Each structure stands twice: as C-alpha cells, then as structure tokens.
Amino acid sequence: MMCRLALLLAAALALVGPASALELPDWLGFGDEPVVQADPRPVVTEIVEDRGEAWRWVPGTVQARTQVTMAFQTLGRMVSRDVDLGDMVEEGQVLAELSTEDMAATTRAAQAAVDAAQVQLRTARTTLERTQELARRNVASNAQLEQAQRAAALAEAAADQARSELVQAQDAESFATMTAPFAGVVSAVFETPGAVVDAGAPILQLSADDRLEAVIDLPESALGGLPDDAAFTVWQRTDADRQVPATLDRIEPLADRATRTRRLYLTLPADAPFRLGALIRARLGTAGEPALTVAPKAIFSRDGRDWVWRVLREGDTARVEAVQVRTGPEIQDRTLIRSGLSDGDEVVIRGVHSLEDGQPVGRGVEP
Numbered sequence: 033m034m035c036r037l038a039l040l041l042a043a044a045l046a047l048v049g050p051a052s053a054l055e056l057p058d059w060l061g062f063g064d065e066p067v068v069q070a071d072p073r074p075v076v077t078e079i080v081e082d083r084g085e086a087w088r089w090v091p092g093t094v095q096a097r098t099q100v101t102m103a104f105q106t107l108g109r110m111v112s113r114d115v116d117l118g119d120m121v122e123e124g125q126v127l128a129e130l131s132t133e134d135m136a137a138t139t140r141a142a143q144a145a146v147d148a149a150q151v152q153l154r155t156a157r158t159t160l161e162r163t164q165e166l167a168r169r170n171v172a173s174n175a176q177l178e179q180a181q182r183a184a185a186l187a188e189a190a191a192d193q194a195r196s197e198l199v200q201a202q203d204a205e206s207f208a209t210m211t212a213p214f215a216g217v218v219s220a221v222f223e224t225p226g227a228v229v230d231a232g233a234p235i236l237q238l239s240a241d242d243r244l245e246a247v248i249d250l251p252e253s254a255l256g257g258l259p260d261d262a263a264f265t266v267w268q269r270t271d272a273d274r275q276v277p278a279t280l281d282r283i284e285p286l287a288d289r290a291t292r293t294r295r296l297y298l299t300l301p302a303d304a305p306f307r308l309g310a311l312i313r314a315r316l317g318t319a320g321e322p323a324l325t326v327a328p329k330a331i332f333s334r335d336g337r338d339w340v341w342r343v344l345r346e347g348d349t350a351r352v353e354a355v356q357v358r359t360g361p362e363i364q365d366r367t368l369i370r371s372g373l374s375d376g377d378e379v380v381i382r383g384v385h386s387l388e389d390g391q392p393v394g395r396g397v398e399p
Contacts, residue, residue, distance in 0.1 A: 072350070076382040077343055077396040080324050080373050089313040090363075092248035092266075094306045096239035097297075099219065103235055104130055105207040109228045110235070117221050121212045121238070128225075128235055130208035139205050142198040149191035156180075156187035216240040217308060239308060244300050246278055248314050249293040254361040255283070258316075264298050266314045268306070276304050278314065316361065316368070324373055325366035327399075330381040331359065340373070341380040341387050343396065352380060354389050 104110075108130035115127050163180035166172035220237035223229055246266050262280040267273075278298035287294050298314065306312060317323070331338050338359050341352040357372030373379070378396060380387065387393075 072392040072394040074394040074397045075343065075352070075380050075387075076399050077378050078327065078330075078381050078399065080326060080369070080375060080377040080379060082323055082375055089315040090248050090250065092246050092298075092312050092314050094244050094300070094308060094310045094312055095247050096216070096219070096241065096308060097243040097245050097299075098214070098240035099216075099237060100213065101220075101234045101237050102127060102210055103232050104128075104210060104229060106130070106135070106204045106231050107229070108135070108208060110223060110225055113221075113223075113225050113235070115218050115236070117218055119218045120241070121216060121218065123212055123215050125212045126209060127212055127218075127238075128210045130229075132205055132208045135201070135205040135208055139198070139201040142194070142201040146191070146194040146198050149187070149194035153184075153187040153191045156184040160184040210235065212238060214238075214240055216242075219308060241308065243302075244304060244306060244308065245281065246298040246300055246306075246312055246314055248296050248298065249288070249291065250296055250361075250363075251293050252287060254363050255294060258361050262316060264314050264316055266298065266300065266304075266306075266312050268310065268312055271305075274305060276300060276306075316363075324369045324375060326369060326373070326379055327381045328362060328365070328367050330379050330384060331357070331367060332384045341384055342373070343378040343380065343393060345378070350393050350395075351390055352387050352393055 111129055111131045113128040115121055115125075121127065160180040160183070163172050163177050167174070167177045216238050218236055219239040222234040222236060229235065246264075258280070260280070264278040264280065265275050266278045267275040278300050281297045281299045283297075284295040300306065315323075326340060330340050333339070334354070338357050339354050340357055342355045344351055344353060355372050358370040360368030360370050362368070380393075381399060
C-alpha cells in the first residue's frame with residue numbers, strides 16, 4: 033500500500049515539475065503590464081525671424097558713373113597743378129602743366145631738320161629736272177637719270193620723315209598741358225607740383241557730376257541667387273530714416289585678389305541726397321521688406337529644388353512637414369529666404385536628411 037502511494041506521488045511530481053520549470057521569475061518584469069512607448073526624438077530647431085536692417089547691410093561709397101584718371105602722355109617735370117581736391121572744373125579748363133623747355137628744344141630741332149630736308153629735296157628735284165633735260169638731248173646717260181631719280185625720291189622720303197618728327201615734337205609739347213575732358217569735380221590727387229612724372233602716371237582723378245552710383249563689395253557666395261535686376265536700399269548712418277532705392281547696374285567680372293569679393297555698382301535716382309564720396313549703407317531688398325533667414329544646413333535639395341523641415345506643434349505633439357522655399361544670397365553665414373516661410377516658423381537645422389514627411393518629433397533643442 034505504501035509503495036503504491038509513493039509511485040502516485042512520484043508521478044504527480046513528474047507532471048508538475050516541467051510546467052513549473054517554464055515559469056519565469058517575477059523580478060524579470062515580463063508580466064501582463066503594458067509596454068510604455070518611447071517619446072519621439074528631440075530635434076535641433078530655430079525660430080525664423082526678421083533680423084532687421086542691422087543684419088544685412090554692407091558699407092559702400094558714392095561714386096560718379098563717369099570718372100577718369102588723368103595723366104600726361106609724355107615724361108616731364110610737373111611745374112603747376114591749378115586744381116585741388118574737391119574743385120569743380122569746366123570742360124577744357126587747364127588742370128596741370130609740365131615744363132616745356134626740353135620739349136621746345138626738341139621742337140626747334142625737329143623744325144631745323146625739316147628745313148634741312150626741304151633744302152635737300154629742292155636740290156634733288158632741280159638736279160632731276162636738269163638730268164631729264166640732258167637725257168632728252170642725249171647728253172646724260174640713262175644711269176645718270178636713274179641716279180637723279182633715286183636721289184629725288186630719297187630726299188622726298190627724308191623730308192616726309194622730318195615733317196613727321198616735327199609733328200610728334202609739337203604733339204609732345206602740347207601734351208605738356210592737361211585739360212579737363214568734361215565738366216566735373218576733382219575726386220582724387222596723386223602728384224604735387226615739382227615731381228618728375230612718367231608718361232601715363234596718375235596725376236589726378238576727375239569725376240563727372242552728372243550721374244551718381246553706389247559701390248559695394250560682396251563675397252562670391254552672396255551672388256549665387258542674386259537676380260540681374262536686384263533691388264537695393266541705400267541710406268547713410270547719420271540719416272537712417274531717409275532711405276533711397278537703388279538698382280543693380282553691373283558687377284565686376286573679376287574678384288579682388290586680396291578680399292575675394294566682387295564689386296557691385298548700384299544706380300541711384302537723380303534726386304538722391306548723397307554727395308560724391310559719401311559713405312553709405314546698402315541692403316538687399318526694398319524698405320520694409322522682412323529679412324527672413326535660416327542656417328544653410330537647414331536647406332536640403334529634392335527634385336532640384338530647395339526645401340526645409342517645418343515643425344508643426346499641436347499641444348504636446350509635433351510633426352515635421354517639408355516646405356519648398358525660394359532662397360536668396362548667403363550673407364554673414366545665413367541664407368536669405370525669399371518665400372515659403374513666415375516670421376515665427378520653427379525649422380529643423382540639423383539632421384535634415386534623416387527625417388520623413390509627417391514624422392513625429394519631440395521638443396526643440398537649441399543648437
């Protein structure tokens with residue numbers, strides 16, 4: 033009887049043992065409690081805002097559209113300069129003069145050479161006429177006639193050369209006087225009286241007082257999205273409330289070797305309240321236009337167009353959407369947004385290539 037009970041107990045333990053062995057300990061936490069889902073990842077964002085006038089203005093100067101650097105066409109010592117910086121001059125007015133003593137001597141020598149050549153030419157022509165008459169009477173030979181013809185031709189060529197040298201000497205003497213090619217103002221002076229100047233050395237700069245333009249310098253990166261007829265606003269620091277519109281006229285084809293910037297010339301209206309040489313400030317766009325910018329890393333390309341991720345927040349939830357934007361030039365490490373975004377929009381500026389349209393995101397993190 034006892035043996036039978038022992039066998040039944042062993043069989044019961046054999047059935048219960050494997051089932052209890054499959055049970056996991058309670059401390060592992062694999063119970064019937066629901067699994068908590070992780071929060072969406074935070075994103076590095078920034079708020080799009082108008083950075084105002086102080087962000088995108090660049091310095092510049094007011095110059096005349098027509099200006100020339102005056103120089104003498106011959107070497108000499110400058111004995112007088114009748115104008116100074118800022119003087120107004122009329123067309124044809126004498127600006128500076130060189131010493132003409134050496135030039136006058138050269139002119140006299142050239143004139144003497146012309147007189148001598150004329151005497152030689154008359155003698156050669158008289159000899160040719162006499163030889164031709166003798167040849168008709170068979171007194172002079174053909175060889176003598178040919179020799180007289182050659183002598184007359186050489187004398188005529190020598191006379192032409194002497195006259196040409198006289199014209200050059202007279203021109204050089206006339207080059208000693210510098211006159212104004214047009215009415216304007218002396219905007220720069222490079223040499224003073226008494227200096228010995230080379231031909232072509234700058235003496236002064238003459239600027240026409242008819243049409244003014246603003247001149248600014250921009251880096252190469254700022255010219256990528258700049259339209260051909262870009263509109264600018266120009267003003268002076270001392271009179272910031274008086275802003276004048278300007279239009280892009282031309283861009284220097286080559287960049288400056290030192291600064292690697294390109295020079296832009298802006299056409300000013302005829303009634304612009306700026307004086308020649310005035311320091312100005314210029315910004316892209318018209319007065320009152322907001323300057324919305326984003327970090328360049330916020331922009332990504334899709335189908336050949338520029339996009340940004342805008343964060344849409346509704347209560348405690350947020351998601352991203354792709355927004356197509358039209359970008360402008362890049363100035364001061366910021367990209368100008370012409371359209372697509374509004375003031376106050378939140379955009380993602382890092383990890384833009386790892387997001388999808390409509391993807392939930394977490395809180396915004398400042399960079």
